[in-house]
């Protein structure tokens with residue numbers, strides 16, 4: 047069996063930057079790595095971008111065209127395909143899978159939207175548990191500085207409020223799911239990478 051690593055965190059925490067660096071680091075050490083993300087690029091992922099993440103980041107505040115329950119079900123459907131078609135086969139062939147977001151995103155974000163956490167956990171019970179979840183944690187103010195240009199001004203306050211709830215939720219989830227390890231994402235890119243490498247080395251030595 048391969049190794050399954052997930053990166054999580056609020057928008058703009060640095061997940062995709064670190065996912066790419068981790069992939070290179072592992073490849074230099076001879077591992078075969080599949081880098082993937084959620085929402086995926088499959089038809090379900092495209093549907094999510096059309097119905098949920100409408101109009102870019104600002105769309106997920108008020109612009110969702112469907113209920114939050116339907117939204118959670120779509121993310122779960124996308125994930126079911128992701129697990130079945132990509133994650134499981136890659137792990138079975140001994141590869142390292144790095145996923146930029148996974149079911150913890152549904153727990154943190156859809157819970158922040160007012161859905162019941164236990165319902166969300168049940169809905170995602172099919173999703174195989176990763177070996178390691180790297181939670182890139184940083185204050186919302188800092189993440190907003192990093193991605194400020196992406197959102198329109200009128201939605202900015204609402205986005206900040208949502209992201210604050212999401213950050214709190216992630217930290218609560220870290221107390222419940224032992225595979226979640228907190229990384230201080232306030233450090234510069236190299237500093238964050240070094241923290242991640244230390245956690246991955248500990249996993250590889252197990």
Ligand SMILES: Nc1ncnc2c1ncn2[C@@H]1O[C@H](COP(=O)(O)OP(=O)(O)OP(=O)(O)O)[C@@H](O)[C@H]1O
Nearest residue numbers: 056057058059060061062063064192233234235238
């Ligand atoms: N440690 C860091 N310090 C400062 N800037 C950073 C750091 N890491 C990433 N960035 C910059 O912050 C921005 C967001 O980074 P990135 O796209 O990796 O985040 P993300 O968590 O994948 O975002 P999203 O969830 O919104 O897709 C990019 O412009 C990136 O270059």
Ligand SMILES: Cc1cn([C@H]2C[C@H](O)[C@@H](COP(=O)(O)O)O2)c(=O)[nH]c1=O
Nearest residue numbers: 057084085121147148149151152155156
């Ligand atoms: C998987 C997943 C994602 N989301 C949210 C989180 C982000 O705001 C967007 C995805 O944007 P990215 O730039 O591609 O990271 O979708 C969510 O609410 N629930 C989920 O399960």
